[in-house]
Amino acid sequence: MKKIIYSLMALLSLTLASCDPSTIEGGKPDGAVTAESFRYTVTPIIENGKTTNRVLLETQSPVSCSWNNEVATVVGNSIWTNLFHTGENEITVHAINQDGSTFEKVIKVNVDVMAYPVDELYEILTANSTKTWPFTKYGVTWGDPTSEDDFSMYAAEDVKGWAQALEIGNEYIGSTITFGLKGTTMTLRDMGGKETAGTFSFARVADGESVSPSCSVAKFMTVGTFIPFANPWWGPAKCFSSLMLFHASKDKLIFTFNDGNIWCWVFEAK
Numbered sequence: 001m002k003k004i005i006y007s008l009m010a011l012l013s014l015t016l017a018s019c020d021p022s023t024i025e026g027g028k029p030d031g032a033v034t035a036e037s038f039r040y041t042v043t044p045i046i047e048n049g050k051t052t053n054r055v056l057l058e059t060q061s062p063v064s065c066s067w068n069n070e071v072a073t074v075v076g077n078s079i080w081t082n083l084f085h086t087g088e089n090e091i092t093v094h095a096i097n098q099d100g101s102t103f104e105k106v107i108k109v110n111v112d113v114m115a116y117p118v119d120e121l122y123e124i125l126t127a128n129s130t131k132t133w134p135f136t137k138y139g140v141t142w143g144d145p146t147s148e149d150d151f152s153m154y155a156a157e158d159v160k161g162w163a164q165a166l167e168i169g170n171e172y173i174g175s176t177i178t179f180g181l182k183g184t185t186m187t188l189r190d191m192g193g194k195e196t197a198g199t200f201s202f203a204r205v206a207d208g209e210s211v212s213p214s215c216s217v218a219k220f221m222t223v224g225t226f227i228p229f230a231n232p233w234w235g236p237a238k239c240f241s242s243l244m245l246f247h248a249s250k251d252k253l254i255f256t257f258n259d260g261n262i263w264c265w266v267f268e269a270k
Helices: 003-017 121-126 158-163
Strands: 040-047 050-059 064-068 073-075 077-082 087-096 100-113 130-141 152-154 175-182 187-190 195-204 218-223 227-231 238-240 240-250 250-256 262-270
Touching: 040 100, 050 064, 050 087, 050 100, 073 077, 121 130, 121 175, 121 195, 121 240, 130 158, 152 158, 227 262
Parallel strands: none
Antiparallel strands: 040 050, 050 077, 064 073, 064 087, 087 100, 130 152, 130 175, 130 262, 175 187, 187 195, 195 218, 218 240, 227 238, 240 250, 250 262
């Protein structure tokens, strides 16, 4: 009797395997998910009849997903994220099928109110779109500054004059930087019009974290572009992709670095 049962089970297994619709001879799963067949839901929290910037991202398709909300990326097949501005937001889904094939899909979500917090630095840097910051002055201090007043400041025109007197060509003295929210882009434009484009990121200074200057707002990083420090006494400008953001307001940014002295580079919004 046992032999009969085992034989029936084996026969049933072979029958099921031969009818499996997810595979074809030669390998690649049939019917891999595409951008067109991708099944998903994007569910925002509604408060007082208005769509907030807090959304739940879910997929019902057999794929692994990451979701970029124009600024940050979250990973998971059911995950919350906060969108960064009112109006139309784009969420880009990067999905991987079980066979390793990939696809992308852009989903648009309209936000009425910013009911859930995002870091205000993004709005300061980009004005929630793009924002251009011209270089206006640089400075130096020999202690641990607590405000801009602690620096000895030199205007951009003074720096330019010194560079000319020293016969140093320093094309970054008249530079601007432009930040964009979507994709966290940053473009450096020198006084000759040459542009160097890349991306930016930052990390807030944690309570009790040891940094210099000690009252810095955030650690600031770039990829593909840089912040130039056009001190004429150095000759050609030095280029930095990692430094401190000492001050950030809607009108002014102050970046610093420490080489024994603390130097600052000031940009003021157009």
